[in-house]
Amino acid sequence: MPDAAIRIPRSTCRLFGAIKALSTLKNTCILVHGPKGCVYHINYILGMRGDRPREIFSTCLNEHDVIFGAEDRLTRAICELDQEIHPDLLVVLSCCASGIIGEDVHAAVRAASVSAPVLAIDSGGFEGDHAEGYRDTLTRIAASLAGSTGHRDPHAVNLLGVLRAGPDLGEIRRILTSAGIRVAAVLTAGTGMADLGRMGDAALNIVLCETSGLGAAEVLLSRFGTPYIVTDLPIGIPATDTFLDTIRSALSLPCPEKSMNPHEPIPPLDPSHRIAIFSGPTRAIALSRFLSGLSNPPRLIVLDFLPPSLEKVAAAAGPGCVILVEPDSGEIRKALAAEEITLVLGGMLERPVAGMLGIRLIDVMHGSQRTVGYEGARILAALIDGEKI
Known part of the structure; x- marks a missing residue:
C-alpha cells in the first residue's frame, strides 16, 4: 500500500467545513477570497447533497493576483455585496491560495465601509480539515455574533453542532417542544442574526456534535455563563428517552x-x-447503540476523521466491530469484503463502492426520512429491514 499516494481521501479541507457550517444561516452572504474553482467545486458538492448556499461568491483570483496580491479587490467585493445583496451577515473566507500569499482578509474587512456585520475567517485548506472548519466557524460565530437581551428563559435551549436543516432537526425540535422545552437557536442550521442575538438568553446549551459544537459551548459559557451538556443523537427509543431525561434534569424539570x-x-x-x-x-x-439495541451491532465503522474519543466509538460498536479512521477507498473495499457487509448506512460518497460491490445503501446523512426520535427509530428499523415507508 503506497503511503505517499492516497486513493480518494475520506476527509476534505477546512474551507469546505467553513462553507458547510455557514450554508444554512439565514440571509447570509459568503465571499471566498480565492480562485473560482474553490467555490465552484464546493458549491457543486453541497448542491448534490441538498446543502447549496443561497449566496456564495468568489473574488476569482488569477495568476496576476497570486503574484501581486488582491486585497483591494476583496475590499471592493465586500462593499459591492453589501450594497447589492443587503445581507444580514457577510462572511469572508480565505482559502489555500490567498493564505499562502499572505492576503489579510481581516484587514480587507476593516477597510470596507458596509452596513451589514462582516466576519472574516481564516479557512485555508492547508490549515486543517473540514472538521476543524466546522469547529472554528461555530466558535467564531459564538464569540463574535451571539448576544443576549439580559432575560434568561428557564425553558429555552440552544442546539450546537447541527449543520443541516432537515427532517431530523425538525423532529428534535418537535420532541423538545412536546416536553415543554423551547429551542432558541441552532448553530448553525436555519438560524438568523436575530436568533444569534438571543443565544445568551437560553438556560442550557446542548452539544449534539462534540467535534463541531464543543468550542462554541465553551465560548458561550465564558461569555454568558450558560452551562452546557454533550449528548448523543437521539436515535432509537431508549436513546430518545435518555436525551429528553438528560435535558429535563439539566433544566431542573420533572421527568x-x-x-x-x-x-x-x-x-x-x-x-x-x-x-x-x-x-x-x-x-x-x-x-451503533441503536443497532446493538436491536440485536444487530455493526460489523464495520468507517469514520471521516479522528474522533475526540475513539474509545467511546469502540464501546458503542462492541468488541466484534472493525473501526477504520480516514481509510482510502482501497482499504474500504477490502474491509467491506472481509466483513461480508450486506448493508451500508452512509451517504452519497458510499454510493459508488456500494454499487460496485452490490451492497444495499441507506443514506442516513442526506436522506429525506427522519432517523431521530421515536418515529425516526421505527422508520430507520423499517428501512434496514427493507420495508417500504
Whole structure:
C-alpha cells in the first residue's frame, strides 16, 4: 500500500467545513477570497447533497493576483455585496491560495465601509480539515455574533453542532417542544442574526456534535455563563428517552414516570444483515447503540476523521466491530469484503463502492426520512429491514 499516494481521501479541507457550517444561516452572504474553482467545486458538492448556499461568491483570483496580491479587490467585493445583496451577515473566507500569499482578509474587512456585520475567517485548506472548519466557524460565530437581551428563559435551549436543516432537526425540535422545552437557536442550521442575538438568553446549551459544537459551548459559557451538556443523537427509543431525561434534569424539570412512556419497543432486526456505518463519530456512536439495541451491532465503522474519543466509538460498536479512521477507498473495499457487509448506512460518497460491490445503501446523512426520535427509530428499523415507508 503506497503511503505517499492516497486513493480518494475520506476527509476534505477546512474551507469546505467553513462553507458547510455557514450554508444554512439565514440571509447570509459568503465571499471566498480565492480562485473560482474553490467555490465552484464546493458549491457543486453541497448542491448534490441538498446543502447549496443561497449566496456564495468568489473574488476569482488569477495568476496576476497570486503574484501581486488582491486585497483591494476583496475590499471592493465586500462593499459591492453589501450594497447589492443587503445581507444580514457577510462572511469572508480565505482559502489555500490567498493564505499562502499572505492576503489579510481581516484587514480587507476593516477597510470596507458596509452596513451589514462582516466576519472574516481564516479557512485555508492547508490549515486543517473540514472538521476543524466546522469547529472554528461555530466558535467564531459564538464569540463574535451571539448576544443576549439580559432575560434568561428557564425553558429555552440552544442546539450546537447541527449543520443541516432537515427532517431530523425538525423532529428534535418537535420532541423538545412536546416536553415543554423551547429551542432558541441552532448553530448553525436555519438560524438568523436575530436568533444569534438571543443565544445568551437560553438556560442550557446542548452539544449534539462534540467535534463541531464543543468550542462554541465553551465560548458561550465564558461569555454568558450558560452551562452546557454533550449528548448523543437521539436515535432509537431508549436513546430518545435518555436525551429528553438528560435535558429535563439539566433544566431542573420533572421527568415523567417510565410507566407513562407510550412507545412500544421495536422488534430485533433481521439477523442476516451485516451492517457497516460510514459517518462522523457522533452519528456512528448513535447508530451503533441503536443497532446493538436491536440485536444487530455493526460489523464495520468507517469514520471521516479522528474522533475526540475513539474509545467511546469502540464501546458503542462492541468488541466484534472493525473501526477504520480516514481509510482510502482501497482499504474500504477490502474491509467491506472481509466483513461480508450486506448493508451500508452512509451517504452519497458510499454510493459508488456500494454499487460496485452490490451492497444495499441507506443514506442516513442526506436522506429525506427522519432517523431521530421515536418515529425516526421505527422508520430507520423499517428501512434496514427493507420495508417500504
